[in-house]
Amino acid sequence: MNILTMLWKNLRRGYQTLLFPARPKVTARFRGLVQFDPALCTGCAVCRMRCTSRAIEFKAGKGEFTWSYNPGQCTFCGRCVEGCTEHALKEGHTEHALSQQQDTPPVYTTQGELKTSYTVARRPPASKPVAAPVAAPTPNPAPGGAQ
Amino acid sequence: MNPMLTALARLLIFPGLLFAVPAAWFFLWVERKAVALMQERVGPPFMQPFWDFVKLLGKSTPPRPGIAGFIMRAWPLIAVGSAAGAVGLLPVLPASGGFEGDLILLLALLELPSICIIAAGFSSRSIFGEIGSAREAALSVSYNIVFLLAIVSIAASQRTFRLEALAAMHPTFLTVLGIVAILICLPAKLHINPFSLPNAEQEIYSGPMTEYAGPELAMWELAHGLEWVAATGLVATLIAPHIALAWGTSLLAGFIFVVLSVAVVLLLSVLAAATARLAIDSSVRFYWQCTLIFAVLAISSALFVRFWL
Numbered sequence: 001m002n003i004l005t006m007l008w009k010n011l012r013r014g015y016q017t018l019l020f021p022a023r024p025k026v027t028a029r030f031r032g033l034v035q036f037d038p039a040l041c042t043g044c045a046v047c048r049m050r051c052t053s054r055a056i057e058f059k060a061g062k063g064e065f066t067w068s069y070n071p072g073q074c075t076f077c078g079r080c081v082e083g084c085t086e087h088a089l090k091e092g093h094t095e096h097a098l099s100q101q102q103d104t105p106p107v108y109t110t111q112g113e114l115k116t117s118y119t120v121a122r123r124p125p126a127s128k129p130v131a132a133p134v135a136a137p138t139p140n141p142a143p144g145g146a147q
Numbered sequence: 148m149n150p151m152l153t154a155l156a157r158l159l160i161f162p163g164l165l166f167a168v169p170a171a172w173f174f175l176w177v178e179r180k181a182v183a184l185m186q187e188r189v190g191p192p193f194m195q196p197f198w199d200f201v202k203l204l205g206k207s208t209p210p211r212p213g214i215a216g217f218i219m220r221a222w223p224l225i226a227v228g229s230a231a232g233a234v235g236l237l238p239v240l241p242a243s244g245g246f247e248g249d250l251i252l253l254l255a256l257l258e259l260p261s262i263c264i265i266a267a268g269f270s271s272r273s274i275f276g277e278i279g280s281a282r283e284a285a286l287s288v289s290y291n292i293v294f295l296l297a298i299v300s301i302a303a304s305q306r307t308f309r310l311e312a313l314a315a316m317h318p319t320f321l322t323v324l325g326i327v328a329i330l331i332c333l334p335a336k337l338h339i340n341p342f343s344l345p346n347a348e349q350e351i352y353s354g355p356m357t358e359y360a361g362p363e364l365a366m367w368e369l370a371h372g373l374e375w376v377a378a379t380g381l382v383a384t385l386i387a388p389h390i391a392l393a394w395g396t397s398l399l400a401g402f403i404f405v406v407l408s409v410a411v412v413l414l415l416s417v418l419a420a421a422t423a424r425l426a427i428d429s430s431v432r433f434y435w436q437c438t439l440i441f442a443v444l445a446i447s448s449a450l451f452v453r454f455w456l
Contacts (some may be wrong), residue, residue: 003421007185016187 031076032092034069038120040088041067047080047089056080057115068117072108161401162380163235170405171372172196174379174412178339181416196372203365215270222267223359223366229259230373237380238314239404240397245311250302253310254295257377260370261287261336264345267367268355279354282427283345289434290335290342296442297328300449301385314384321452324445326385330411331438333378334418335430337371341422342430375412383407 018024026032034056043065048058055074059066081089108114157163162170175196183190211219233256238245261283268280302308304321316322335342346354353359356367383404425433 004417007417007420010185010187013187015184015189017189019189 026093028093030091030093031078033071033076034074034080035090035092036067036069036116036118037088037090038067038118040086041118041120042086042088043067043120043122044085046083046085050079050083052077052079064119064121066117066119068115070112070115072112072114157240158232158235162237162239162376162404164231167231167234167373167376168369170376170408171369172200174375174408175368175372177409177412178375178416178419181413182420185417185420196368200365200368203360203368204362206361208361208363215272218270219267219358220363222263222270223363223370226260226263226370227366227373229256229263230370230377232256233377234373234380236310237377237384237404238310239380239384239401245309248308249310250298250308250313253377253381254298257336257374257381258287258291260374263370264355267359271355271358273358275351275353275357276355278351279345279347279357282347283355285427285431286335286342286345289431290332293328293434293438293442294332294336296439296446297325297332300442300446301325303446303449303453306453310384314387318386321445321449322385324441326382328438328442328445329382329385330414332434333382333411333415335434336378337375337415339415340419341425343419343424344427344430347424376408379408379411379415380404382411 043058043060045058045060045065047067048056053073053075055070055072057066057068057070059068076091078091081091159165173196176191176193179195180190210216233253236245236249236253236256265280265284265287268276268283301322302313304319305313305316307313318326334340338346344354346356351357356364359367387403387407
């Protein structure tokens, strides 16, 4: 009989479905689109390694690297943000998942259409280590990118 | 009036096709909307079952050559025809020209859509269809015993198989028991929760209807809606001797009939929203172990009343 009182309460409360323009509220621990800060990124590519859904791509070039993020493939697990030692990645709290951001849900016509890419010039390493580490960061991303 | 004309009017106008087809869509909408509201959903708009029907009519179906295709196309039409005939037999209006034994015809016509569903599932040669048909067959064997015993006990206590006489009877304890037994059987007859296993959509897609599309599926939907009208209408005519009392004014009789039918639809919707689907063995056990005793009690007391009182 408990179920009947529950049904009666539901009936009196009315429907809870949000009709289209209305959006659900974002909770405090909501994980939205991943935000990238090129100024903080060192190009270590740990995020790419930790990304299980292969939403993050990383290409190392000479003196620069390209970091790209495909929100269509992202599962919003937050592993990349957890692993980022430089805090260059953040979970967007107000940036809602894709379908909620625009008035109409995005339509893919080609794969990776929603991808955002950043090409960042590689910063010189911090000044303390002198000669050896200068060479070290350059080859470092390459294995990361090849993994 | 010419009895032939009356019969045609009943079959084609009220409570036959002209009334029953919109009523079928309306009942389907009432059921879907009520269940949705009880689950805190919005539910379909008022015209949705009608637009579903129209949309399905406009779709093309894959070609099915040969006798198998012909048989597959024939089942939904037979189901629609028999369900519409069952609605047409309901004694809603005064002097509607019933005949002795029309209750038996009504029961047969009510049963025919279920048989069509079983046959359709097997003739579609889909594994899901066959599973659904087997479930429908097992279920129909279970609930029909109770359903038929209940109706026969009501008829035996009134000493007639004429629907018009049954609609005009005054309720006794026995008829109330019979009506309750019929109500218990209706969820299985209409494939709603907790007896929705023949078309358990999360498990076996649509069961017997899996291979159907387009106009044929539209006919199945229509047959299902007409079954709703016939089954709830049967209960409505049995519940209310008021319909017979209001026979002086046909309009009032029709109105009471519709209101009672909608009440039965709402009751069944509450049941559907409140329960989950039972497994086939639980369903069969429910009818054979729990309900059959009452049905046997009802018919034995009916026979007692018939012969010794």
